[in-house]
Every structure is written in C-alpha cells, then in structure tokens.
Amino acid sequence: MNVDILDESGADVDIVALTQLCRFVMRRMRLHPATELTVRLVDADTIAVLNQQWMGQKGPTDVLSFPMDELTPGRDGEAAPEGYLGDIALCPQVAAQQAPAAGHSTSDEVDLLTVHGILHLLGYDHASPDEHREMFGVQGRLLLEWQRGGDPEPASTS
Numbered sequence: 001m002n003v004d005i006l007d008e009s010g011a012d013v014d015i016v017a018l019t020q021l022c023r024f025v026m027r028r029m030r031l032h033p034a035t036e037l038t039v040r041l042v043d044a045d046t047i048a049v050l051n052q053q054w055m056g057q058k059g060p061t062d063v064l065s066f067p068m069d070e071l072t073p074g075r076d077g078e079a080a081p082e083g084y085l086g087d088i089a090l091c092p093q094v095a096a097q098q099a100p101a102a103g104h105s106t107s108d109e110v111d112l113l114t115v116h117g118i119l120h121l122l123g124y125d126h127a128s129p130d131e132h133r134e135m136f137g138v139q140g141r142l143l144l145e146w147q148r149g150g151d152p153e154p155a156s157t158s
Contacts, residue, residue: 001026002036009041011092013110021111025118025142030074032082037121039088039114047091062094063113065120072123088117115142 003022005015022037042050044060051061069083090113092106099109119135126132 006040032080034082037085064089086121
C-alpha cells in the first residue's frame with residue numbers, strides 16, 4: 001500500500017506513525033495491496049480555501065476527503081480492486097484546537113481525523129443517524145485496535 005504524506009502544515013506531526021496508521025486502516029478495510037492514498041497536512045488558511053472551494057463553507061475545517069476511484073471496503077470471498085483511494089486534506093492546527101474538548105492529545109485527534117477521512121474515501125458518511133452509527137462504530141473500532149497495537153483480523157464492514 002502506497003501512502004504519501006505531504007506535510008505543508010508547519011505542525012509537529014509524526015509522519016512515520018501517520019503513514020503506519022493509514023496502512024493499518026487500509027489493510028483492516030481489506031483494500032488491495034497496491035491501493036494508493038495521499039494525505040496532505042495543511043495550515044488553517046489552506047484548509048479554509050479548500051473548504052470554501054469544495055464544500056462552499058467559510059473558514060477552516062479539520063479534514064476533507066476527496067475520493068478518486070470509488071473504492072469500497074473488501075468483503076469476504078471477493079478480491080478487492082486496486083486503485084487510487086483518494087486524497088485527504090487535514091489541518092493539525094484545527095486538530096489541536098479540537099483535542100482538549102475531546103479529552104485527548106493533538107496526536108490522537110490527528111489519528112481520529114485520519115481514520116475519519118479514510119472512511120469517507122471508502123464511502124462512509126454520517127448524514128443520517130444510521131450512517132452516523134455505522135461510520136463512528138467502525139472508526140471507534142479501528143482506533144481502539146490501533147491504540148492496542150493492531151489486530152491481524154480485518155475490521156467488520158457490515
């Protein structure tokens with residue numbers, strides 16, 4: 001799995017750990033081993049421009065996802081197609097502002113936003129209560145497994 005992290009944020013982010021997290025989530029979601037992903041760490045001004053340009057929203061946001069090949073999580077008995085998963089724009093400065101309210105570190109918030117962004121690339125959403133429950137359930141399981149050092153079994157996508 002090819003993960004490119006472009007750090008344009010000026011923040012102190014562990015790029016190696018972030019790359020490992022992305023690969024972990026991609027494996028757990030049963031993506032093809034040749035799947036590609038780009039994560040662009042940006043400052044608040046840049047994410048505000050992207051948020052206005054792509055979402056029509058003013059001001060900075062925490063994470064934006066731009067799916068490319070419309071890949072979905074792999075399923076039992078099915079070969080996962082290879083492709084380009086997409087791009088994530090993530091703002092560590094916004095993550096740092098949000099972390100205290102969530103009761104965890106900036107690093108944990110960046111991890112959460114990374115997993116959240118990948119799930120959006122895979123077609124998960126949280127617009128309805130059922131979608132919210134499903135997406136945040138998968139997100140929570142992935143983060144817990146990551147924090148515990150990983151798990152060889154892929155995450156359930158049902």
